[in-house]
Amino acid sequence: MNIKRNIIFSLESRKKNGVPITENVPIRMRVVFASQRIEFTTGYRIDAAKWDAAKQRVKNGCTNKLKQSASEINTDLLRQYTEIQNIFKEFEVQNVLPTTEQVKGIFNARIKDATDRTDAAEEPNVSFWEAFEEFVKENGRLSNWTKATYEKFAAMKNHLNEFRNTLSFDTFTENGLNDYVDFLQNDKDMRNSTIG
Numbered sequence: 001m002n003i004k005r006n007i008i009f010s011l012e013s014r015k016k017n018g019v020p021i022t023e024n025v026p027i028r029m030r031v032v033f034a035s036q037r038i039e040f041t042t043g044y045r046i047d048a049a050k051w052d053a054a055k056q057r058v059k060n061g062c063t064n065k066l067k068q069s070a071s072e073i074n075t076d077l078l079r080q081y082t083e084i085q086n087i088f089k090e091f092e093v094q095n096v097l098p099t100t101e102q103v104k105g106i107f108n109a110r111i112k113d114a115t116d117r118t119d120a121a122e123e124p125n126v127s128f129w130e131a132f133e134e135f136v137k138e139n140g141r142l143s144n145w146t147k148a149t150y151e152k153f154a155a156m157k158n159h160l161n162e163f164r165n166t167l168s169f170d171t172f173t174e175n176g177l178n179d180y181v182d183f184l185q186n187d188k189d190m191r192n193s194t195i196g
Helices: 068-092 101-123 128-142 147-163 174-186
Strands: 005-011 025-033 036-046
Touching: 005 068, 025 068, 036 068, 036 101, 068 101, 128 147, 147 174
Parallel strands: none
Antiparallel strands: 005 025, 025 036
């Protein structure tokens, strides 16, 4: 069996106030087969000016905001492309047309496994506050947060700052979380439902 497929890397098209976003844009991988489409996040972002749409790769010599180089990003995009191709080849050998859920599940498991092995060897290079801001920005956009939800997260940021202005991921051990809950209960006079 031969499964016809098309694998495309492109920048996600987003607009803010009707104006296309051109900085720090997520790179997506789109897989089309059997009249079905799957969108994958690659885990990378790049400015539109640094993206070569024809080659579907980051332009040589460019880096993104996390200082990831074009060669680093492009190598991983090729790895993801190869992984998708391998998944389809395995289904072709079995003479089975996969569902989108099967392709997605296998791909995500394999990429996560490879990422976990890599992450275990590397220290995180993103600060707690950078991760917090990215979380608010991405989840706010994806979940279409209301103004009130953004205000809650702004209040949470203030509480975290008051609790300890030099936070890192290492702060939030079991003891660190308990200390933060105690701070919210005792210093901020919050109820358990609010803290939750």
